[in-house]
Amino acid sequence: MGTSLCNLNVYNPDKKEYDPGKEYFVAHIVEDWDTILENEHEHDFDRICNLAVSLSKSLDTNIVTTIYFDDDIFELSIYSSGKKKAYYYNEYGRIESKNYSAMVSMLDLDFIAAKAFRYLLKKEMFAGDAISKISAISGLPFYIEKFMYDHMPDRLIPDKEAVLKEIEAENAKNKKKSKASDTVELLCEIPGMVVDNKIDYEDGKHGVVRVVESSDGEIDYSHIHCYQITGDKNPSLQKIYDYKLPFEKWAPGEQSRALVNLPGTLAIYNDWECIVHEFYDEDEIAEVESIGAIPEDRYNPIKLHNVNDVLRIQSSKNLMAFDMDYQRLLLKSVKGNIITKMIDDEDNLFVITSSNILGFGYSHDFKPKDVVRLYKIPLVKEN
Numbered sequence: 001m002g003t004s005l006c007n008l009n010v011y012n013p014d015k016k017e018y019d020p021g022k023e024y025f026v027a028h029i030v031e032d033w034d035t036i037l038e039n040e041h042e043h044d045f046d047r048i049c050n051l052a053v054s055l056s057k058s059l060d061t062n063i064v065t066t067i068y069f070d071d072d073i074f075e076l077s078i079y080s081s082g083k084k085k086a087y088y089y090n091e092y093g094r095i096e097s098k099n100y101s102a103m104v105s106m107l108d109l110d111f112i113a114a115k116a117f118r119y120l121l122k123k124e125m126f127a128g129d130a131i132s133k134i135s136a137i138s139g140l141p142f143y144i145e146k147f148m149y150d151h152m153p154d155r156l157i158p159d160k161e162a163v164l165k166e167i168e169a170e171n172a173k174n175k176k177k178s179k180a181s182d183t184v185e186l187l188c189e190i191p192g193m194v195v196d197n198k199i200d201y202e203d204g205k206h207g208v209v210r211v212v213e214s215s216d217g218e219i220d221y222s223h224i225h226c227y228q229i230t231g232d233k234n235p236s237l238q239k240i241y242d243y244k245l246p247f248e249k250w251a252p253g254e255q256s257r258a259l260v261n262l263p264g265t266l267a268i269y270n271d272w273e274c275i276v277h278e279f280y281d282e283d284e285i286a287e288v289e290s291i292g293a294i295p296e297d298r299y300n301p302i303k304l305h306n307v308n309d310v311l312r313i314q315s316s317k318n319l320m321a322f323d324m325d326y327q328r329l330l331l332k333s334v335k336g337n338i339i340t341k342m343i344d345d346e347d348n349l350f351v352i353t354s355s356n357i358l359g360f361g362y363s364h365d366f367k368p369k370d371v372v373r374l375y376k377i378p379l380v381k382e383n
Helices: 045-058 100-106 111-122 127-138 146-151 160-175 282-291
Strands: 005-011 024-027 033-038 062-069 073-080 083-091 094-098 185-191 193-195 208-212 223-230 236-244 256-262 265-270 275-279 312-315 318-322 328-333 337-343 348-354 371-378
Touching: 005 045, 024 146, 033 045, 033 146, 045 062, 045 073, 045 083, 062 127, 073 100, 073 127, 083 100, 083 127, 094 111, 100 111, 111 127, 111 160, 127 160, 185 236, 193 348, 208 337, 208 348, 236 371, 265 282, 275 282
Parallel strands: none
Antiparallel strands: 005 033, 005 062, 024 033, 062 073, 073 083, 083 094, 185 371, 193 208, 208 223, 223 236, 256 265, 265 275, 312 318, 318 328, 337 348, 348 371
16 A cells, blocks of 8 residues: 545644644644644544635635545645635546636745646646645645654655756757657547456457446446457557446445456455455356457457567656667657557557556546547657
8 A cells, every 4th residue: 555644734824823633733844834734643534624624714714635545646625715715636647626726826826836836737647746746836745744744854845946947847848849749649539448357368469458438427337348459551449349247146236346357366346446256266267257258250350460579668657669679769648548559560559548447456436538549659760
């Protein structure tokens, strides 16, 4: 498990007195601000949000709330007059925000900091980077709890100038991109979320992804749709097969979400990432796996190859491709989590991404904006 924490930063230039309760400790780290930290190791996110509501009303001030869970989720909210006025939410690099102009105003950022703050709120990055950089630009301690305050007093707010220089370098790099860097072509997108089931069906060999989709606003997580890259010059994603996992038969009433392959067992997880059923018998496991096996006659012949045979790919927020001699061929940005990569005979890279992933350790809730995308990227040797 990663780090989890929560705290409040209370704007209190008049040094008004208040009692947050015995569960909390009030620290004075930044001038005109009080930082409220939990005394306990067990974090109560609801309680600290309720405290933000009550204090912002009773003190008639702005309060910044930080919720950080397992290094995967970061929520920054601003409360005023007993109401949440604005927020930034980052879950596995997926970003939502509301009224960030009000956040800039309430944090009283100068012109340079405000510009950097807006840039960071829109930037694709994971929760750990987000909390550190936004804390630096805001000049407030967000990645902090009582132990850190007691033992690392000189490391509570990251270096603002370092983050500003990093943003400046990123902007300069974007301006210098060659025309070749704009050759990422979105071929198609389908509403849905890729299933990461960890069962070896050789999907990568065939250019196949498995997807759950919305139907009339409802999600049937047991209904898996199989899409394959098809076509020659400009391929698309074509549905070639679908099947249903009998979750209710295996784990009645458990809100099952995903079937995951673990060492020596197949496990069914619910929406709380708890195991609700497991298969241990080899014959039983084989029978379950056979449900998702795509019949050979459903596959379309494709003229694409496994990219691992000719390239080395690094894929986090950007896609970087190297030849086998580590000569960089491209650095491109694509939206979403990179799922599958294939290449054709004309050195075009085809990349499937998913804005979210259904599987253990990922989100289990389908969002209306979730899409699976297919990109075409010519391999251009970069200077």
